[in-house]
Amino acid sequence: MGNIQELDIQLANKIAAGEVVERPASVVKELVENAIDAGASVVTVKVKEAGLQSIAVTDNGSGILEEDIPLAFGRHATSKIHSNHDLFHIRTLGFRGEALASITSVSRVTLKTCADNEVGHLVKVENSRLVEQTLTRAKQGTEIIVEDLFYNTPARLKYVKSLHTELGKITDIMNRFAMSHTDIRFKLMADDRILLQTSGNGKLNEVMAQVYGMTIARDLVEIKGETGDYRVTGRIARPEHTRANRHYMSLFINGRYIRNFVLTKAILAGYHTLLPIGRYPVVAIDITMDPGLVDVNVHPTKQEVRLSKEPELMTLITRLIRDALLGENLIPEMTAPK
Numbered sequence: 001m002g003n004i005q006e007l008d009i010q011l012a013n014k015i016a017a018g019e020v021v022e023r024p025a026s027v028v029k030e031l032v033e034n035a036i037d038a039g040a041s042v043v044t045v046k047v048k049e050a051g052l053q054s055i056a057v058t059d060n061g062s063g064i065l066e067e068d069i070p071l072a073f074g075r076h077a078t079s080k081i082h083s084n085h086d087l088f089h090i091r092t093l094g095f096r097g098e099a100l101a102s103i104t105s106v107s108r109v110t111l112k113t114c115a116d117n118e119v120g121h122l123v124k125v126e127n128s129r130l131v132e133q134t135l136t137r138a139k140q141g142t143e144i145i146v147e148d149l150f151y152n153t154p155a156r157l158k159y160v161k162s163l164h165t166e167l168g169k170i171t172d173i174m175n176r177f178a179m180s181h182t183d184i185r186f187k188l189m190a191d192d193r194i195l196l197q198t199s200g201n202g203k204l205n206e207v208m209a210q211v212y213g214m215t216i217a218r219d220l221v222e223i224k225g226e227t228g229d230y231r232v233t234g235r236i237a238r239p240e241h242t243r244a245n246r247h248y249m250s251l252f253i254n255g256r257y258i259r260n261f262v263l264t265k266a267i268l269a270g271y272h273t274l275l276p277i278g279r280y281p282v283v284a285i286d287i288t289m290d291p292g293l294v295d296v297n298v299h300p301t302k303q304e305v306r307l308s309k310e311p312e313l314m315t316l317i318t319r320l321i322r323d324a325l326l327g328e329n330l331i332p333e334m335t336a337p338k
């Protein structure tokens, strides 16, 4: 007999969880992404002890059909892509079919779901195994409660930082969801304190007022423009509101929060000399493009992307920011020498 064996499912899921579920905020991210993909207009997140005791995410989206329930927790099981073509034209936030499998391998999960206003289902999963399934009364949508995160992976639990830091990361992720999905009503509660509550009225400046405060919200300038391939919209703060790090710059591609060095450089180039050295602006910029132009299958957390026609997009972003600031008379217009 040879030496190589296929790993059992629990072990395989735990290995994937190592990448996908780094900390409580990763669970919040994955569950809220699922709620958004399910077409929810109201998403509520409640955490206890910065998510280590529990994370509950409730949505009023499509719900999960009874026959799909066991599959939802399976590895590489997804309703979002079906073919090779789909993988290169992603229109949803999720597509890897890994999050629920990973989360259920490192916590105790209770799911309550109801699709098409039929009867609800209550399911409990532990160690990647369905341990209970009953009928229940439930409203249309899904509620997932994740308890005792990392109870069976002590090394990972040790790595988790202070509750304060972890809660900060959760808030941060929720703020970015609120800025990228202004038409969804989000609420974040931590140990019965409300940390974020948006109206879902579609107004980015109102969400930014919630996230960054009124002083900044009063000094936001709108940017908007397109080329054949890209449409860029957003709000940028006037340059007097600079920050000491890049953290206040949010970039979204087709509604997904991403990090991208080159596009960040394009934003900074738009502000040009208005930013003191080592200072960064407050911006929220949404880029819409054909999903065929962006590859999001780079890293399990899906925050890194590869773009086609990057230079075209860079030029557009820099120009829009520069023009917007010019319009505010913040950049002196250069006159060509006669």
Ligand code: ADP
Pocket (backbone or CB within 6 Å): 030, 034, 035, 038, 059, 061, 062, 063, 064, 072, 073, 077, 078, 079, 080, 093, 094, 095, 096, 097, 098, 099, 100, 101, 141, 142
């Ligand atoms: P992915 O989002 O990559 O498809 P997940 O493991 O996050 O993978 O979820 C697996 C599947 O479970 C999804 O494809 C979706 O069909 C279903 N699902 C998960 N969460 C929800 C939800 N809140 N509402 C409706 N369906 C859901």
Ligand code: MG
Pocket (backbone or CB within 6 Å): 030, 033, 034, 093, 094, 095, 097, 099, 100
């Ligand atoms: Mg998902």
